Amino acid sequence: MHLWLIPAFPLAGFLLNGIFGRRASKTFVNAVAVGAVLASFLWTLKTLGALWPLEALHLERYFTWIQAGDVRIGFDLAMDRLSAVMLLVITGVGLLIHIYSIGYMAHEGGYYRFFAYLNLFMFFMITLVLAANFLLLFVGWEGVGLCSYLLIGFWFLRSSATNAANKAFIVNRVGDFGFSIGIYLIYLHFGSLDFPEVFQAASRQPVEAGLGPLTLIGLLLAVGATGKSAQIPLYVWLPDAMEGPTPVSALIHAATMVTAGVYMVARCSAIYTHAPLAMEAVALIGLATAFLAATIGLTQFDIKKVFAYSTISQLGYMFLGAGVGAFGASIYHLWTHAFFKALLFLGAGSLIHALGEQDLRKMGGLRAKTPITFWTLLAAAVSISGVPFTAGFFSKDEILLAAYHHAPWMYWMGTLTAALTAFYVFRAIFLAFFGEPRGWSHAHESPPVMTVPLALLAVLSLIGGFAPVSRWLAPSFPAAQGHHETVLVAISVGAGLAGIALAWWFYVARPGLAERVAARLGAFYRLVYNKYFVDEIYRAALVQPVITSSQQMLWRKVDVGWIDGAVNGLAARACAAGDLLRRLQSGNLRSYAAWVLLGALGLLLTIGVAGGAR
């Protein structure tokens, strides 16, 4: 079926634009970039049509990548229902965002570079979901991270952008570190990295009660997923990543890349279902993240930051779904979330494009000036709030139901989060579009090349939930328990509606009330407003110690403290201090010789005197 063509198109687009884009016209760049994604989307549809109903895994082996002993790791791509859903999201939503970017980036420098990176991202993302073994998945995994890094830092003259890019990369390295150890353990435990082999072997093993190899693998993979999908404790990079151009936020940091962690957990469902402890951890991380990020979202004034925390929160929902065993629902939510969250970002981008401003406090009353943006954003908002029969309603309720059957308190926490979600999203809508204009003088609606994708996504946000994703995926996953319970659905819907109503009360009916409440809450509000000071805590607890220990500890303590102190006492010719590494590297040859002698004697004593006479 030539699955390889799906990633190959964007790769070709990247190469064409990367090599010739600098001198080529914008029309050429547009045609190549959008054409590549369109071709990839169409080829996905064609493949899907040909393989329909795709009941079994369709595997294509191209060539052997590594052959070491009896272990073969191939350059293999595979398509099953799970990757088909992902592909449709990636290429479909990706296509719309590419088109939107033509308008959004029209006046930016480095136009060709932007589209080249965007295509490269598509290539790696598609590779990630089509990969048929862990190693190839890891290639895509690292590749999307690299592209995200390049695109966050796209406006590299802003130092905040480069800092954000660095932060994203480094935080993700922490996650990848866990992920790579997880992959090593899989290799060690199963002797293979191929999905079919590993998952079959895993499903034959008994369910682990305590901490066994599968649990360990599951936990390590989850560490990787928390990095990529911005979950506690590694979520801190995503809000900063909003420094990138808005289409990047929509594509990479809302619809696709950040969902890679969820995809990976769902992909490894065979491992997780045999490691309940790891699943419980995933569920708890997801729930905690969903709630925490939602509370932070309540207080933010940068419209992109609001949606960034919303993304973190919604990803937490997906983790919760996966953790309670509702993998299908989790992917279902991934599907609907891709529509409404991409729409939220693109709509925000449209506002930013119109005003040159992303602070909600300086917007207000934009309803008339930007009607299309308003109506489409409203569609996204009702969808994410779970208003009945919109896309978000179906997927969120499935997750909450599954959570209820797992542990009722999780359902209640999730429902509370749903209310918070509805509140902060409508807070943003009301602040931007209602009330009096606050500080802007001229605004204009975006050009059709931007509004058409908005409209299409709005339609998808409203009706995308009718695609029976989780039922279609059901054969791929172990059956999730839980049947429809009208009362629970009614409660969660009610929570969403209450959130909307409260937002209306605060920001439209009684403007000024919000400030008073914030003032009343005082310290608590400031705690939330400052995002619980997590960045500051990380800096104090993790970043600073590394710098300090390499500079201060080795330096001041070891050197000045021990060596110098000792030397001062022993010999009169103690001289000035330097750090330990610096002492090592003093430039003085005789010191170097002493180190060599020390090493040789150390070896002689350990091997020769102590160890040799066995």
Add this chain to the structure above:
Amino acid sequence: MSAAGVPLSWYLVLAALLFTLGAAGFIFRRNIITMFMCIELMLNAVNLTFVALAYHLRQVDGLVLAFFVMVVAAAEAAVGLAIILTVFRNRASVQIDEVQALKD
């Protein structure tokens, strides 16, 4: 101790002593030429070991190895002294503590 000879290990310990003295000179002396001479002393110590072991094993091989060590020492001497000359030309000094511009 027999009047006819001394234990072989004495030779080896003498070699170890000379080796240690060479290392000591390398660490404590500041003149590059002297440091280099101390390396020669260490190589001589190794040679004594080789010759003593050749006696112990009644093999000519140990002597051949000692011979090769001499050639290496001679080659090192030629290159080493040439390097020392270039240092002297550029700095008008052969004090090792004055050759430490490269450091962290």
Add this chain to the structure above:
Amino acid sequence: MDALLFLIFASIAAVCGLNVVIQRQPIASALSLIGVMGSLAVLYLLLGAQFIAAAQVIVYAGAVMVLFVMVIMLLNAGAERPTGASLVASTLGVPLLAGLFAALAYVIFAGFPEPELVRFGQFRQGGAAELGYALFTRYLLVFELTSVLVLIAIAGAVVLAWREVKR
């Protein structure tokens, strides 16, 4: 007789070796080193290595050390000044060296526990003929290689010490 010779020349070697290390004048160190080499040549003879003893005198004392003395004279290197200091070398040096010697001595006595007495004349294969045969059979490759080594030494000395650099 053997023992006496050993004790005499071993003492000379050790004292000269110590002198190499403690002298501040490079030329004094060089002369002491020649003393070490000369007494080692006698010890080689005691061990039955006539050829190596001769080579020791000719190659080492005769050629290598002459080169050293020449360079010392050429650079007019006087007594070294106690400039600068290496903290590590001055603090760790003595214990490290003592440890090195102790460990080596331990290893040697553990490796040769039974006292095998060295007697002059018990080993007779140390002559030029035996050495030559070994050099051209088992050690042919190394022998050829040493010629490359000497060639490198010449080329290196030329590169570094040839009179002028035109820049």
Add this chain to the structure above:
Amino acid sequence: MTHSFVPTGVELLRLSPEILLVLAGTLLLVLEGLTGAKRGRELGRLALVALGAALLASLAAARQPGLAFSGSISADGFATFFRLVVIAAGLLVALFSGPYLRRESAERGEYYALLLYSVAGQCLMASANELIVLFIALETSSIASYVLAGYLRADRRANEAAVKYFLLGSFASAFLLYGIALIYGEAGSTWLGQIRAALAGPPGSATPLAGAAAAFLFAGFAFKVSAAPFQVWAPDVYQGAPAPVAAFLSAGPKAAAFAGLLRVFMTAFEPVSASWEGIVWVSALATMIVGNLAALLQSNIKRLLAYSSIAHAGYVMVAVTAHSSIGTAAAMFYLAAYVFMNVGAFAVVSYFARQGERYVHVDDLAGLAWRQPVVAALLSLLLLSLIGVPLTGGFFGKFYVFTAALEAGLVWLTVLGLLNSAVAAYYYLRILVVMYMREPSEAAADLAAPPAPVRAALWASALATLILGIFPSTVLEYASKAAALAP
């Protein structure tokens, strides 16, 4: 063991790469004398031809594997692999040395001759099957590289590099040699096979002499590969030596010393492995930590690459710690990938530094991506490989190394190693950031396009890195076969 005075044809064939390199080096010396230092460029080309021929000769020698010269060398797959690696490294270095030396008005035949001799020594180290051959080969490689480090004799930094490298190198050699003497006393032979046989007796039969010999041999090799605590020379020497020489020092001698280390410790000292594996473990960890931590603070790019090369030696040491044939194969693969990515990075430095190496600061690279996008892109690829990002040779190097370590049960070393490589990403990334996300510095602003040889070297190393990352199978398969060293 034959006692023939005249080597047979097949023996010469098994030694042909070394013979070729030495003859070509001598020819260069003679031609240099005849032409009077005016034909540096042509002599450089001749050196390239000779290295290319040696590459072919290694392949030809590999068709007739076996022992030669009374078993003192072994032209087996292991030797062939390392011969190819060190010759390729020499070839790349010779390629981009030309423009550098012309800029310094110092392109002469002796440079190339010494380079060829050094490579010949490294080739021989890879094939040596007897300790004194190994030692003399090491000295051949080292003495030539001491001279190369100080080749720009009017440059104070180069002098200092040469004298430090020379003195410490000789110091370490003395230990190595003492180690050979001790094992000769223990085993009565310097042939690796016979040493192994002597050590393989019943437990308790090996005396402390064997351990002491292993200790000193390890110290000697660890010095050459710049493993902790013997790494102290590397930063100063790399910084002071001319950039192409620094590239050479970080590649060939290191790979060859690892070849020697692996062969000696996987064959001769394998029977007493329990006594040395602990210390190798410590050395591997310390090397990784020292290299990576010190690199974090560096702003001189040559020094940074020096510390990075120390850290990479640490990763290879992890594979040595595993001491299995999988570990050996992993070390071989890693070194092959490392040589290309490192030499390529140095090629950029040598081109970028300009006359007198004025621009060797990381910040000088600012905005390189604007002025020379291709160079920046290729350098980025090499840096990504040094980080260990997938689809590059560096990734698979780490993958194999840590897989081998895990199979040997070295869980903690693997975890700490991975943690180290996560830290390492930071300082490579800093270069990437500077190149792509800053305004061009004055250094980048007036930068001319790289001369053809530099371009060729850069493309070659980048392509090799990429090929090792996308099609690692062939190389790894070869290494796995070669890693089963005959005792």
